Amino acid sequence: MYQQDEWDQALLRERVAEFRDQTQRFLAGQLTEDAYRPLRLMNGLYVQRHAPMLRVAIPYGVLSSDQLRGLAHVAEHHDRGYGHFTTRQNIQFNWLTLASVPDVLAELAEVGLHAIQTSGNCIRNVTTDPLAGLLPGEVDDPRPWCELIRQWATLNPEFTFLPRKFKIAVSGRLHDRAACRIHDLGLELRRDEQEKPGFRVWVGGGLGREPHLAQCLREFLPADDLIDYLTAVLRVYNQAGRRDHLYKSRIKILVKSLGIEAFSNQVEATWQDIRETRSISALAALARIQARFTEPAHDPALADDRIEPTPTGAFARWLRYNTREHRVPGYRVVFILLKGLERAPGDLTAVEMRVLADLADQHGFSRLQTTHDQNLLLPHIPVRALREVWQTLDILGLANPGIGTVNDVTACPGLDYCNLANAATLPLAQQIQQRFQDLDYLHDLGEVHLKISGCMNGCAHHHVADIGLLGVEKQGGSWFQLLLGGRAGAESRLGRVLGPALRAEQVPDAIETILALYAARRLSGEPFAETVQRIGLKTFKETVYEQHDHSRRATHHGSLAHSEG
Amino acid sequence: MIILDGQLTTDHWRTVRDDESLPPDGNLLFGYERFVANALFYSQRPGGLGVILQPEDSLEPILPWLGRLNLIGLHFPRVADGRHYSTARLLRTRHGYQGELRATGEVYRDQLDFMRRVGFNAFQLPESEDPQAVLNGVRSPRAYPDLQYDLLRTA
Numbered sequence: 001m002y003q004q005d006e007w008d009q010a011l012l013r014e015r016v017a018e019f020r021d022q023t024q025r026f027l028a029g030q031l032t033e034d035a036y037r038p039l040r041l042m043n044g045l046y047v048q049r050h051a052p053m054l055r056v057a058i059p060y061g062v063l064s065s066d067q068l069r070g071l072a073h074v075a076e077h078h079d080r081g082y083g084h085f086t087t088r089q090n091i092q093f094n095w096l097t098l099a100s101v102p103d104v105l106a107e108l109a110e111v112g113l114h115a116i117q118t119s120g121n122c123i124r125n126v127t128t129d130p131l132a133g134l135l136p137g138e139v140d141d142p143r144p145w146c147e148l149i150r151q152w153a154t155l156n157p158e159f160t161f162l163p164r165k166f167k168i169a170v171s172g173r174l175h176d177r178a179a180c181r182i183h184d185l186g187l188e189l190r191r192d193e194q195e196k197p198g199f200r201v202w203v204g205g206g207l208g209r210e211p212h213l214a215q216c217l218r219e220f221l222p223a224d225d226l227i228d229y230l231t232a233v234l235r236v237y238n239q240a241g242r243r244d245h246l247y248k249s250r251i252k253i254l255v256k257s258l259g260i261e262a263f264s265n266q267v268e269a270t271w272q273d274i275r276e277t278r279s280i281s282a283l284a285a286l287a288r289i290q291a292r293f294t295e296p297a298h299d300p301a302l303a304d305d306r307i308e309p310t311p312t313g314a315f316a317r318w319l320r321y322n323t324r325e326h327r328v329p330g331y332r333v334v335f336i337l338l339k340g341l342e343r344a345p346g347d348l349t350a351v352e353m354r355v356l357a358d359l360a361d362q363h364g365f366s367r368l369q370t371t372h373d374q375n376l377l378l379p380h381i382p383v384r385a386l387r388e389v390w391q392t393l394d395i396l397g398l399a400n401p402g403i404g405t406v407n408d409v410t411a412c413p414g415l416d417y418c419n420l421a422n423a424a425t426l427p428l429a430q431q432i433q434q435r436f437q438d439l440d441y442l443h444d445l446g447e448v449h450l451k452i453s454g455c456m457n458g459c460a461h462h463h464v465a466d467i468g469l470l471g472v473e474k475q476g477g478s479w480f481q482l483l484l485g486g487r488a489g490a491e492s493r494l495g496r497v498l499g500p501a502l503r504a505e506q507v508p509d510a511i512e513t514i515l516a517l518y519a520a521r522r523l524s525g526e527p528f529a530e531t532v533q534r535i536g537l538k539t540f541k542e543t544v545y546e547q548h549d550h551s552r553r554a555t556h557h558g559s560l561a562h563s564e565g
Numbered sequence: 566m567i568i569l570d571g572q573l574t575t576d577h578w579r580t581v582r583d584d585e586s587l588p589p590d591g592n593l594l595f596g597y598e599r600f601v602a603n604a605l606f607y608s609q610r611p612g613g614l615g616v617i618l619q620p621e622d623s624l625e626p627i628l629p630w631l632g633r634l635n636l637i638g639l640h641f642p643r644v645a646d647g648r649h650y651s652t653a654r655l656l657r658t659r660h661g662y663q664g665e666l667r668a669t670g671e672v673y674r675d676q677l678d679f680m681r682r683v684g685f686n687a688f689q690l691p692e693s694e695d696p697q698a699v700l701n702g703v704r705s706p707r708a709y710p711d712l713q714y715d716l717l718r719t720a
Contacts, residue, residue, distance in 0.1 A: 007707070010706075010707065011706050011707050011708070012706075014704075014705075014706030014707060015706040017703055017706075018675075018703050018704075018705055018706055021702070021703040022675060035644070035673060035675075038644060038645060039675055121645065121647075148712075151709040151712055152709065152712040152713065154708055154709060155679075155705070155706060155708035155709075156708065156709075156713050157650060157678075157679035157680070157681075157682035157683050157708065157713065157715070158647075158650045158651055158654055158683050158713070158714075159647070159650070160647065160650070160679055161644070161645055161646065161647025161650065162647060227712060231714070235651050235654075238647060238648060238650070238651045239648050239651050239652075243645075243646060243648075273659050277658045277659050278658055278714055280711075280712060280714070285711070285712060
C-alpha cells in the first residue's frame with residue numbers, strides 16, 4: 001500500500017482549507033450557485049434528492065483499517081450511520097449537511113482520504129483490478145502505476161475543466177479485470193519482446209447514454225512515455241472535444257466522429273511535441289512511488305497450514321465460494337458480500353466498518369480492498385485464521401456465500417436517493433434476492449452477474465452484466481428494460497435489449513424464466529453470456545415474453561419450485 | 566485594475582473595438598480576426614501590440630508574430646470552458662512565447678492558481694471580484710508539479 005509522504009498530506013490539508021473558504025463564501029452569499037457548483041463537484045459533493053451526497057475517493061480501491069475507521073466515524077457523526085460503496089471503488093455518504101462537509105473532509109484528510117475529483121468534468125478516480133497483486137501468476141502490479149496516474153491527474157491545472165468527466169482504468173498483465181474497454185482510457189500492462197514494460201492503450205469506451213467499447217489506440221506504449229502520452233491524449237480531448245452538448249462531450253464521441261486513425265494521428269503529433277519540448281520520465285517517477293509502497297510481510301512458516309478439522313457445512317461452503325487462492329501459500333483472499341435482504345447493495349454500517357477494520361488488524365495486515373461490484377475484500381488472511389474470520393463475518397451477517405451468483409446484485413441507489421433515476425432499484429434488488437434464496441440452485445447456476453441501473457447513465461454498469469436491468473422513463477411505477485449477455489474484460493461485449501420494458505413486479509419472474517432456460521440449455525461449464533451468444537437472444541426473448549403473456553392470462557400461478565428455498 | 570505578476574496594477578492597454586478606427590498610438594489590444602487580417606501592418610507601428618483569442622481560435626495565424634506581440638489575452642467565456650488552459654501551455658512551451666499572457670472573461674479567484682501553473686501571468690477579473698481580496702485570498706493547494714509540467718517551477 002502506498003505510504004503518503006509530507007507533500008501528499010500537506011496537499012490534502014490545503015485542499016480542505018480551500019474548500020472551507022469556498023463553502024463559507026457560498027454560504028455567505030459571496031459565491032453564486034453557478035460559481036460554487038463546479039467547485040463543490042470537484043470535491044465530490046452533489047446536491048441530491050434529500051441532502052448533499054459526498055463521494056469519497058478510494059484510490060484504486062485500496063483501504064487501510066484506519067481509513068475504514070475514519071469512514072465509520074464520518075458515517076456515525078455526520079451521516080445516518082452507514083456508507084454506500086460504489087461500482088467505481090469509492091464510497092458515498094447520502095445524508096450530510098452542506099455546512100458540515102469541510103469538517104468531514106478535514107477528518108478524512110487525517111487518515112489520508114479525500115474527495116478530490118470524484119465528480120466534475122475532470123479526471124476521476126483511477127480504478128484497477130481489485131485482485132491486483134493477490135493471485136498466483138500476476139507478474140506486474142498495476143497499483144504503483146495507478147498511484148502515478150493519480151498524482152499526475154490530481155489538480156492537474158491543464159485538465160481540470162475538461163469537456164466532460166474522464167475515467168481511466170489500469171489492468172494487470174494476464175487478465176483484464178479492470179474493464180479497460182468501458183473506460184474513457186484503458187491501460188493494459190504488457191511486455192514487449194525484450195520484456196520491456198509498456199501498455200496497450202484503449203480509448204473511447206464508456207457506458208451511459210451511448211455505450212461504446214473502447215478501441216485500441218496504441219498496441220504498445222513504452223512505459224517510460226506514459227505521462228507524456230496521457231498528457232497528449234488529454235490535450236487533444238481538452239481542445240477538440242465538444243462542449244456544446246452534455247451528451248456529446250465524452251471522448252468516445254470525439255473518437256467516433258474523427259475516426260480512430262485521425263484521432264490517433266493527432267495524439268501522436270501532440271506526443272511528439274511534448275517529447276521535444278519537455279519530457280517527463282514515467283519510470284523515474286514510478287521508482288519514487290514504488291519506494292513508498294509497502295507489501296505485507298507474509299510468514300513463510302505458514303505455507304503448509306491446513307484447516308483443522310476439515311471444514312464442513314456452512315464454513316466449507318463459504319470457503320469454497322467466498323475465498324480464493326492467494327499467491328502466497330498459507331494465505332487466502334476473502335470476499336465479503338455487501339448484499340442481502342437487510343441491506344441495499346454496497347451499504348455498510350459504521351459498526352460493521354469497525355469490526356471489519358479490527359478483523360483486518362488482527363488477521364489481515366490492516367488491509368482491505370473495494371471491488372467493482374460493491375463488495376469488499378480482506379486480501380491477506382492466513383489459512384489458520386479463516387475459521388475465526390468466518391465466524392465473525394457470520395455474526396455480522398456478512399458470510400453469505402453468494403459471491404458472483406445472481407444474488408450478488410449490483411445496484412445504483414436509484415429513485416430513493418438520486419435525482420437522475422427513473423426507477424426504484426433497491427426494492428427490486430431486494431425482490432430478486434428474496435426470490436433466489438436456494439444456495440444449491442445459485443451455485444449450480446454459477447457466476448451470473450446481475451446489475452441494476454436506475455437510469456441510462458448506467459452507474460451499475462448494466463451494459464456489461466450477464467443480466468442487466470435498466471430503469472426507463474414510463475408513467476406509473478418503475479419499469480425496467482432487460483439486457484442479456486454483456487461482459488467486461490478481455491472479451492468485452494455489450495448486453496443486448498431483450499424486448500419491451502417490464503414492470504418492476506414482473507422482473508423477478510422474467511429472471512427466473514431466463515435462468516431456467518440457461519440451466520436447461522447450457523453446455524457443460526458454459527458461462528451465461530456464451531449460452532446467450534450460442535442459442536440466440538431470440539430464444540430468450542420468446543420464452544420470456546411468452547411466459548409473461550401466459551402468466552398475465554392465467555393470473556399468477558406461483559413460482560417454479562426451485563426458487564422456493 | 567488588473568493583476569500582473571502578483572501585483573495589482575493599472576491596465577496600460579487599450580482594447581480596440583472591431584468597428585473603431587485605428588488609434589494613433591499606445592498599447593493596442595485587438596480582436597483575433599482584426600489582428601489576423603492586419604498583422605503585418607500593426608506589427609510595424611510603434612507601441613505595444615496585443616491580441617485576444619476566443620477558445621475556438623486557432624493559434625496558427627498568430628505564430629509568426631509571437632516575437633512582436635507584447636500581450637496575448639485568452640478569453641474564458643465560461644469558467645467550465647477549459648480549452649485555453651491548453652492554449653496557454655502550448656504558447657509558453659512549444660512556441661516559447663515570453664510576453665504577457667492575460668486571462669479575461671470568467672476569471673475567478675478559484676481558477677487563478679490553475680491558470681498560473683499553465684503560464685498565465687496576468688488576470689483581468691470581472692467587476693464582481695475584488696482584486697485585493699483575491700490577492701489576499703486562500704491559495705489553491707499544491708499539486709504534483711514535477712508530473713504536470715508546472716510552469717511556476719521554472720518561471
